[in-house]
Amino acid sequence: MVTKIVIVGGGSAGTITANLLARNLYKNITSGKVIINLITDSPDHIYQPGYLYVVFDKARPEEITRKQKDLLDPHINLFIDPAVNIDRDNRVVVTKSGREFDYDYLVVATGSRIVPEDVPGLQEGSYWFYDMQSAIRLREALMNFNGGKIMISMGIPHKCPVAPLELTFMLYDFFKQKDMLNKVQLHYTYPINSVHVLEPVSNWAVREFERKGIKYDTFFNMEEIDPVKNVISSMEGDKFGYDMLITIPPHKGAQVIEDSGMGKNGWVPTDKKRLFNANYENVYVIGDTTDIPISKAGSTAHFQADVVAERLTSIISEGNTSIEYDGKVVCFLESGFDEATYIWFNYNTPPNPSPPSRMLHWMKLGYNRLYWLTARGIL
Amino acid sequence: MDDFSIDKVVDTRGSLCPGPIMALIEAVKLADINTVIEFFFEDEQSVKDASLWINKVGNQLLVNETVDGYFRIVVKKVK
Known part of the structure; x- marks a missing residue:
């Protein structure tokens, strides 16, 4: 029996989850027991915090853009074909071209969009x-x-x-x-x-x-x-x-969420620790798409992707899991062109910003380059 | 017993960021006129901030009470 995982969304949350799963389940994938399909609406993956640097001429657009296919583990099947309907009862995702993807486990990482x-x-x-x-x-x-x-x-x-x-x-x-x-x-x-x-x-x-x-x-x-x-x-x-x-x-969530009746304004009701959709324990929701009262940020997506990948790996490999998300978020905060501060917090611990320093600014600039390792599930 | 019906419940307990007041403003902004929304907060400062904003904008604060160690307010959107 083949276990099918479908990931909808090729932003940070979807990409990191897919790559971590491909690494964790490598033997299952190469032996034909697990299939990972990632469905996204764009061939490009953009490091979105980089927009701020583009504004001030401190990054060129191509520096913050990569081809999605170049970021994904080759064992992941990539489809550039926007999802237009998610049917959780029949466990199938339908795309714009009319293709249907059935699944055993679904990861919804459709993100958010501005609505000026x-x-x-x-x-x-x-x-x-x-x-x-x-x-x-x-x-x-x-x-x-x-x-x-x-x-x-x-x-x-x-x-x-x-x-x-x-x-x-x-x-x-x-x-x-x-x-x-x-x-x-x-x-x-x-x-x-x-x-x-x-x-x-x-x-x-x-x-x-x-x-x-x-x-x-x-x-x-x-x-x-x-x-x-x-x-x-x-x-x-x-x-x-x-x-x-x-x-x-x-901002609002993706149109496909509202069109599929999964949540008002595109935000999906999500268990804040186990990260699955209410009443659908095989449907995980991560990143901006959740309705969890927490920052919509790349860092949130990253830590939630870690949790969902570990949960799915354990469930598929061993039948159960105890891994939970603790609300962890880590953010650098540029306080100008030369200095930055840094905060981390979770559901129980409030943030305490460090004094701004040049060192933290350089770390932020360094992370802007290292992000591509995060997307690949390495960092 | 309340003499109105609740249309929506927003529980902000445990919300550090974006925080209880951001959640309250978002819920009220997106609601239709005459919607009644019930909010739960875990700290008194949030209740003070919420009351301040509700009065500033001109909506109606129907309930402001403490329940089992938490704070409950009910807002009717009229503007």
Whole structure:
């Protein structure tokens, strides 16, 4: 009897899981007892934290892009064919081309997407950097910016919760290098009544904002943008003018999740420790796709992929498992062009940011290169 | 006994990041007008922050109480 594993999604979560499973189950695969099929919608795999560096001309697009087929263990079958329906009761995934993939175990790693269209005026009035084209567009706008007020705002939910702070601190250093700090006012807004969801990070960031003269406002949830008058309005009733608006648009999960009735807004109900879908213990959900109240970040995807690969390996090889996810997340946080800090936390341990240092910045730059080993399931 | 029916429940206990208030704002933003949402928090500061935001935006705080060591609030979206 052949055990079929289908992984939907070729981002960090899906790719790492597939490669770890291929290594763990190598003998089963080569003897024909296990088949791993990975279904994804793009031939390219992008290291998404790299977009921030593209914005500031510190990485070229090709440096943060690899072919998906080059990252995968050759024992994994890759299909570039977007999933359009997931039928959990009949254990089958249907793709855009009409192909059907039946499975014994499914890993749903379909990720998230930005939905700027959900905020009126955002598409016309704002820059962002959560895809390659937009990151390049923002880079060019910053190169040509002659001075004025730059607003930084974000939607809920959004992935990579440290990105807004990183962007702001890097903007500060960008204009400092150009001797333009006297011509530029940075104005950061945040949806809750602090500047970051993690209190220790927020306390540190406020001190940095005040030291650097960066204006900030809290309880600001984008409601509407007037791209003609250059005004952004919030649900809370505040309005601010701007010369350049940079946002992180709100996110949703993949359309296939909603189309398959697996979860509202594309987020799938997921057991926070065992990582399977409620009522379907053969369906694992990882990365941005889960509804677990935890950061949507590459690091989360990475540690969850480790857990799911170990769980599946144990279940297939030995019939049971005790491996669980403890909520671990690790993030570097660039505090400018030259220094970075670092946080880790889990379900029970709050973060405690280290003092920013050049060493941590270099480690972050090093990890940007080492990521390809993570994707391959080596690091 | 409550004289309204709950449309949605959001349990933020154990949420460090993105955190309880982010979860509350997201749930209220995505809800339809007149939706009643019940939230559970594990710390008092979150309740204070939640009340502040609900009043600032102009929605209705129907319940604010302590249950078995946790905090329960119920919000009706009217704006």
